[in-house]
Amino acid sequence: MSKFEGRIAVITGGAKGIGESIVRKFYDEGAKIAIIDVDAAGAQQLALELDPSGNKVIGLGCNIVNRPEVKAAFEAIAAKFGTVDILVNNAGITRDAIFHKMTEKQWDDVIAVNGKGLFNCTQEAWMIMKAQKYGKICNLSSTNASGEAGQANYAFTKAGIIAVTKSLAKEGGRHNINVNCVRPGVIDTEMMRAVPENVLEDLVNKTAFKRMGTPSEVADTVAYLCSEEASWVTGEELLVAGGFMYR
Numbered sequence: 001m002s003k004f005e006g007r008i009a010v011i012t013g014g015a016k017g018i019g020e021s022i023v024r025k026f027y028d029e030g031a032k033i034a035i036i037d038v039d040a041a042g043a044q045q046l047a048l049e050l051d052p053s054g055n056k057v058i059g060l061g062c063n064i065v066n067r068p069e070v071k072a073a074f075e076a077i078a079a080k081f082g083t084v085d086i087l088v089n090n091a092g093i094t095r096d097a098i099f100h101k102m103t104e105k106q107w108d109d110v111i112a113v114n115g116k117g118l119f120n121c122t123q124e125a126w127m128i129m130k131a132q133k134y135g136k137i138c139n140l141s142s143t144n145a146s147g148e149a150g151q152a153n154y155a156f157t158k159a160g161i162i163a164v165t166k167s168l169a170k171e172g173g174r175h176n177i178n179v180n181c182v183r184p185g186v187i188d189t190e191m192m193r194a195v196p197e198n199v200l201e202d203l204v205n206k207t208a209f210k211r212m213g214t215p216s217e218v219a220d221t222v223a224y225l226c227s228e229e230a231s232w233v234t235g236e237e238l239l240v241a242g243g244f245m246y247r
């Protein structure tokens, strides 16, 4: 049997990049999926490509920072699929700047999407998971949760995501909810294309394999953490970074 047969998964930021790979992996493993993305057209296009019938995959336009939009999305998901078993908090942004040049807007925007957005989606899913006594949550942190020049705002949120993961894992056990996070590093997506070439070369050279990781390599790890194979794993932060760093 496939890993996620009969399961309903919500994947934020699923229109492209790592999120898109997670959507494809979960679909291949039998899940019914709701893609939530501020890029409504991208989410709907991917849903249509995978499942033209619209019975197994839906794409919903939603800015996760906006609670009424998130509430409406979860209502639409409940109406379509009946429940939520898995939440992957993947949507995230960078607004890099060296600290003395960082604007208040750059700071606030990153905290809004990576922090408030995760809170909004998780609380909506949590109510459902708690009531049904089953849930798997996987959050996307980063190697840069340990700090990176030009990313004080991003590192702040990604370190916070590790702390939220561990806190919710403690709360979730009694409701049969597993909460884990992955810490990807140097993954070949549009986000990395914003990094200057010389900096990217340096990052690649710091990996053990001297290459960028692929979004599907992250998706495989996320799928493991959301599966029954990881039923005794909770509050964990798993580096998916090709030896870029160790814990």
Ligand SMILES: NC(=O)c1ccc[n+]([C@@H]2O[C@H](COP(=O)([O-])OP(=O)(O)OC[C@H]3O[C@@H](n4cnc5c(N)ncnc54)[C@H](O)[C@@H]3O)[C@@H](O)[C@H]2O)c1
Pocket: 012, 013, 014, 015, 016, 017, 018, 019, 036, 037, 038, 039, 062, 063, 064, 065, 089, 090, 091, 092, 093, 113, 117, 140, 141, 142, 143, 183, 184, 185, 186, 187, 188, 189, 190, 191, 192
């Ligand atoms: N690429 C990497 O090397 C890397 C490394 C570590 C962690 N990550 C994390 O992985 C996750 C995915 O990164 P990626 O590289 O695929 O990024 P990406 O920029 O390629 O894709 C991000 C997706 O999130 C969506 N999104 C952005 N803001 C949103 C909002 N307010 N509401 C709903 N959707 C929104 C975008 O439309 C897009 O589809 C992020 O959380 C990122 O921090 C990436």
